[in-house]
Amino acid sequence: MTTDDHNDLVDRRRAMVIAGHHGDEARATAGLDDPDPVMRELALGALHRIGVLDTLTLNAVITDSDRNVRRRVAELAASHPSVDLTPLLDDPDPMVVETAIWACGEHETVNDAVLARIIDLTTNADDPLVREAGAAALGAIGDERGLDAILAACTDKPAIRRRAVLALAPFDGARVEEAIEAALSDRDWQVRQSAEDLRR
Numbered sequence: 581m582t583t584d585d586h587n588d589l590v591d592r593r594r595a596m597v598i599a600g601h602h603g604d605e606a607r608a609t610a611g612l613d614d615p616d617p618v619m620r621e622l623a624l625g626a627l628h629r630i631g632v633l634d635t636l637t638l639n640a641v642i643t644d645s646d647r648n649v650r651r652r653v654a655e656l657a658a659s660h661p662s663v664d665l666t667p668l669l670d671d672p673d674p675m676v677v678e679t680a681i682w683a684c685g686e687h688e689t690v691n692d693a694v695l696a697r698i699i700d701l702t703t704n705a706d707d708p709l710v711r712e713a714g715a716a717a718l719g720a721i722g723d724e725r726g727l728d729a730i731l732a733a734c735t736d737k738p739a740i741r742r743r744a745v746l747a748l749a750p751f752d753g754a755r756v757e758e759a760i761e762a763a764l765s766d767r768d769w770q771v772r773q774s775a776e777d778l779r780r
Contacts, residue, residue, distance in 0.1 A: 604630075605630055608627045608630060611626065621648055624638075624641070633660075638657055647671070647676055650673070651679050654680040654682075655683065657683045658683040658686035669697045674710050677701065677707070677710050678707070678709050678713045695726065699725065699728075699729045701714045702715050702730070702732075708736070708740060712743050715730050715744040715747045716746070722751075730751075733747070741766065741771045742771050748760060748778065760775050
């Protein structure tokens with residue numbers, strides 16, 4: 581890339597940011613088709629700032645070739661519960677999957693297929709951040725079908741155990757009480773703190 585090309589790209593990116601602050605919907609929409617992935621990511625942010633980002637637009641770019649754009653889609657979809665995040669839950673990039681799981685947890689309800697996928701990821705994902713996000717999301721969703729996965733996460737790595745213990749908050753029953761009791765004597769002090777917070 582030549583210096584002129586670089587300067588032009590910087591100027592275009594700056595203009596896209598300004599478009600979001602000035603309500604330039606036409607420029608922001610055009611940015612969704614830009615060959616530069618950063619421009620496409622900025623365009624999504626601009627449309628969100630303007631207040632015109634909708635489900636149709638998010639669905640249209642959910643399979644973007646760039647992982648950062650897909651992650652931005654997942655992040656913005658947190659406030660658009662009608663967006664089907666299933667493709668991002670199966671994304672090859674763990675950071676995209678983690679963000680998609682978090683977004684699902686922000687929705688009041690999820691469909692059965694999405695719930696089943698989050699349960700599977702919480703239990704079986706290789707990436708610990710994905711498992712951690714899954715436990716937190718299942719707690720936020722509060723569906724009894726996710727309880728087994730949360731209980732399993734209570735025996736995972738320390739960071740996951742911390743989130744999993746807090747995710748028990750919407751649930752009750754003997755198994756939940758046993759998990760909290762076990763967490764109260766966990767070797768990790770933050771896990772113990774999480775359990776104490778629930779007890780209070």
